[in-house]
Amino acid sequence: MRCSWAENGKQSMIDFHDHEWGKPQHDDQRLFELLSLMxxxxxxxxxxxxxxxHVLKRVFNDFDVPSVAAMTEREIEEMVQVEQMIANRRKIRAVIHNARVLDQLHEKEILLDQIVWGLTKNQVVDHRWQCAEQIPSQNLLSVQxxxxxxxxxxxxxxxKNMYAYLETVGVINDHLISCEWR
Incomplete structure (x- = not known):
């Protein structure tokens, strides 16, 4: 049995639940990709x-931080023309802005991994919920x-966005007790 939100989804949702969601991630490029998807x-x-x-990965060069950080307004205008692209310029600019911030942090030898996992000292917070209704939309950790x-x-x-992110990258384990993928 899976978490209820994945049971009702298409195969891509099931695959995401089974192979990605809640699995501890420490690779900065992967962490940046998931932050960008959020x-x-x-x-x-x-x-x-x-x-x-797949479209987002293509237009953002597989979420390579320096490459995304160097993107220009012209590239944004080209990006919004790509078929199936989520053509929200504000979100596109936010991803590019976040890549620039992360690129500057990398120059100071600060990794996204350190930021995300530092609040729990690299420990997974396992809530062991019985039902989906118990899962909050945010908590003190996501606020911090x-x-x-x-x-x-x-x-x-x-x-709220950071709570979902912490679940996705595995800092918070919100797989239900009954979920065989916990």
Whole structure:
């Protein structure tokens, strides 16, 4: 049995749940990719993001931080013309802005991995929920992360978005007790 949100989804949602969601991630490029997907998800269904993920990976050069950080306005205008692209210029600019912030942090030898996992001292927070209704949309940890990310200069990093991000990258394990993928 899977978490209920994945049971009702298409195969891409099931695959995401089974192979990615809640699996501890430490690679900075992968962490940046997932942060960027969260940026695009704001106000949209996660299924749409998964359906368009291949397009996002292509236009953002597989979420290579220096490459994204160097993107220009001309590239943004080209990007919005790509078939199936989520053509929200504000979100596109936010991803590029966040890449620039992360690129500057990398120059100071600060990794996104350190920021994301530092609040828990590299420990997974395992909630062991019995039912989906118990899962909050944010918590103290996501509020702290959102504040820290904003202080560094990141955008689209509110507490609810950061809670979903912490679940996705495995800092928070919100697989239900009954889920065989926990």
């Amino acid at each position: 940026t695009f998800q704001a106000g949209l269904q996660w299924q749409l993001i998964l359906n368009r993920r 992360l959102a504040r820290q990310m904003k202080n560094y200069g990141f955008t689209f990093v509110g507490p």
